[in-house]
Amino acid sequence: MTSPPWPKGRKLVHLDLKGAPPRVEYLHRLIKFLSHLGADGLLVEYEDMFPYEGRLQLLQSTAQPAYSREEVLSMQEFAKSRGMEVIPLVQTFGHMEFVLKHRPMWHLREVPHCVGTLNPHKEEGVQLVMEMLRQVVSLHPGLSTLHIGADEVYLLGEGEDSKLWLASSGRTVEQLFLSHVTKVAKAIKETWPHLTIIMWDDMMRGMSQETIKASGLVGLVQPMLWDYTPNLDVDKTVSLLEKYCSASMSDLWAASSFKGSTSVDTCVTCTQRHVDNHLQWLKVAASLSAAVNLRGIAITGWQRYDHLSVLCELMPVALPSLAACLQTLIYGEFSTEAQGKVTEMLGVSSVEVESMERTSAGESLFPGRRLAELIVELSPLLNSEDLRFFDSNMYVRGWFSPYHQQRKIVNPLISMQIHSQASAYLEMLQKKAEAVRKEIADLYPDSAAQEWIEEHVSPVMAPLQCLTKDIQACVKEMVP
Secondary structure, three states, X not given: OOOOOOOOOEEEEEEEOOOOOOOHHHHHHHHHHHHHHXXXXXXXXXXXXXXXXXXXXXHOOOOOOOOOHHHHHHHHHHHHHOOOEEEEEOOOOOOOHHHHOOHHHHHHEOOOOOOOOEOOOOHHHXXXXXXXXXXXXXXXXOOOEEEOOOOOOOOOOOOXXXXXXXXXXXXXXXXXXXXXXXXXXXXXXHHOOOOEEEEEOHHHOXXXXXXXXXXXXXXXXXXXXXXXXXOOOHHHHHHHXXXXXXXXXXXXXXXXXXXXXXXXXXXXXOHHHHXXXXXXXXXXXXXXXXXXXEEEEEEEEOOOOOOOOOOOOOHHHHHHHHHHHHHHHHHOOOOHHHHHHHHHHHOEOOOOHHHOOEOOOOOOOOXXXXXXXXXXXXXXXXXXXXXXXHHHOHXXXXXXXXXXXXXXXXXXXXXXXXXXXXXXXXXXXXXXXXXXXXXXXXXXXXXXXXXXXXXXXXXXXXXXXXXXXXXXXHHHHHOO
């Protein structure tokens, strides 16, 4: 059954810059592309790519230069020229890894071994958060909306300060969470009364309406409920949104996903998985009561699960998915017409990046298409059992086993045949990997290219390289 198109409200595309941050030129091309697709806003998560100054300068990335002030402003101006609002996302409680990993900030952790959660009892922590927000807000002239994160606040309540606080009768971890977020939200409203504040909802999902109402948070923030699964539970999600509404939080947001939510190290995006997620969200939107004011949806595209995890899919391989998801929202279904719109705009034959073929020579509406093609070409090789388990094939196990290697007693003829096959694989991998590396470096910092190669290619090549080296050493002992 077809759902109505996404109700009136903003369609934000999430730009996660905490991994593989695009070069500014590519960022502008992406923004132009997103505006063509029908997005009307950006949810920008800068993390360590923001040009923090003063005592916060240590938060800037050391892997690649953070964006300059001029670049942050130019990105906003370019987005606004395309009719797109820019909403910065600054974490203020959980997922503070990029802050709390630094030695001068260690004492602000909730517990020493959890790098992501801020200790809510230290006034210095609130001051730190407010200074981060002050610098971000000041570099976003005309800002009207701010996202303060607050998701996945792991191990909250387990720090010594929290245990002491919780020892008082009637206090709960739920109240501890709400008290910190309320304190931050009130401070924001006092400093910038005009700002609308969004926060992730997950820490409130198990709370009662009464607990939420009693927190003082009502009227200060607008929860954004996120669910990235293709089989999203519509009834449960509707019930949760209605609960927030009944707790006097009627202004609400949704958050879906177009990439970065399949597995922690996914390399190639599956479009259908993410389209299914959006089809479920359309059902949710169609089932809500009139009392719920759905302000919009953020289509998230995570580049890492958190600051310290590996890279997820790079943006180019996910653009067919993003285009398909946006058209699904616009049409209310992923119809033949919607699919045709996507393939026409991107100049490809399929919305699935793994099976797309070019139907046009240009790249104007698919920024980074060559990189997407190269990654799709390389991925099957990297996942090939012939390569990944080369040392388990019959000839290696039969004629170049650890027993043979240790004693350097091998069959030279068969060993050299193994060497020849392994060398051919290595040459093919090196050629394709170098093309990918060069293309990544054109769109992203060199560090992103290096990380992608070391993460995806090196683990496959290393055993082959060791094997060829060992064969040469053994054969040398057997051939005059």
